[in-house]
Amino acid sequence: MASLATASSRARMARRRQTTTTRTLISQVSLNRPRGKIIYRVVLTLVLVVFTLVFIGPMYFLFADGLKSTQETIATPPTLYPHQLNPGNFVQSWNRLDVGAMLWNTVYYAFGALALQLIFDVAAAYSLSKLRPVLGNVVFFLMLATLMIPVTVLVVPQFLTVDNLPFFHWNLIGSPAAIWLPSVANAFNIFLLKRFFDSIPTDYIDAASVDGASRLMILWKIVLPMSRPIIAVVSIFSLVALWKDFL
Numbered sequence: 001m002a003s004l005a006t007a008s009s010r011a012r013m014a015r016r017r018q019t020t021t022t023r024t025l026i027s028q029v030s031l032n033r034p035r036g037k038i039i040y041r042v043v044l045t046l047v048l049v050v051f052t053l054v055f056i057g058p059m060y061f062l063f064a065d066g067l068k069s070t071q072e073t074i075a076t077p078p079t080l081y082p083h084q085l086n087p088g089n090f091v092q093s094w095n096r097l098d099v100g101a102m103l104w105n106t107v108y109y110a111f112g113a114l115a116l117q118l119i120f121d122v123a124a125a126y127s128l129s130k131l132r133p134v135l136g137n138v139v140f141f142l143m144l145a146t147l148m149i150p151v152t153v154l155v156v157p158q159f160l161t162v163d164n165l166p167f168f169h170w171n172l173i174g175s176p177a178a179i180w181l182p183s184v185a186n187a188f189n190i191f192l193l194k195r196f197f198d199s200i201p202t203d204y205i206d207a208a209s210v211d212g213a214s215r216l217m218i219l220w221k222i223v224l225p226m227s228r229p230i231i232a233v234v235s236i237f238s239l240v241a242l243w244k245d246f247l
Contacts, residue, residue, distance in 0.1 A: 066090055110242040113180045117238050118231065120184045125193030126219050130205060140194070143187040158182045183242060189234045196230040197223060 065073050066089050067082040093099065128136050162172040162182065172178040200223060208218045224231070 066093075106243065109176060109179050110239060112176055113183045113242050114235060114238050116180050116184045117186055117189060118235065121186055121189045121234070122193060122219075122224070122231070124185075125190045125197055126223060128190070129194045129197035130202075130218075130223070131215065140190075143185075143190055146187050183238075183245075186238065189238060192230060192234055193227070196227055200226055 061078075064080075064082055067085050067087060068079070068089075069084060069086055072079060072083060127133055128140050133139075162178040164170075165172060172181070204222050204226075205218055208222055213221065
């Protein structure tokens with residue numbers, strides 16, 4: 001009983017110490033007062049409403065303009081809501097512009113490039129981080145050096161490369177490979193993946209190696225399950241960049 005009392009008293013002291021050392025914009029004493037609670041909730045509600053309107057506002061006007069007539073859309077000043085609904089505009093634009101095919105092409109090219117990026121970038125980061133190849137640091141430094149090159153400078157070399165692929169002399173113009181292959185080696189993604197792989201303790205890999213696991217099995221069974229957060233981050237960055245890559 002004495003030990004339990006001592007443990008509970010220590011826990012209370014630790015919680016008290018934590019609450020006293022934690023600093024926030026509004027103190028806990030002010031939040032405990034009725035006036036402080038009201039002010040806090042009002043300010044929080046206003047902030048949430050303002051940010052919600054800022055993010056949803058453009059989407060609302062985009063959808064509302066789609067329901068307006070041509071004269072009302074180009075009217076000055078613009079109207080806040082459509083005075084006459086024209087839902088047929090969406091059907092007409094879908095049929096005339098073939099929006100379905102455009103969306104499918106975007107999904108096809110974006111996710112195809114994303115799949116190749118994950119395969120090759122994960123393999124490159126894993127080899128640089130855990131396999132320690134000869135001159136691996138030099139290769140990694142050269143990869144990071146490419147981040148300082150403007151993207152516009154690479155437009156002509158990339159076109160010439162896919163127009164006549166070195167060694168194979170293949171013309172990839174007009175094929176998905178012309179978009180997928182130049183985006184495979186992403187130095188920024190490799191950097192993020194390598195830094196995360198470096199944080200994985202080598203004890204897991206050494207234990208798996210002692211048990212007879214191959215390098216590929218270690219990557220598939222140990223490294224990848226532990227790297228789901230960084231893979232999700234890299235996937236989001238890559239997909240957004242590929243989705244809006246008009247060029």
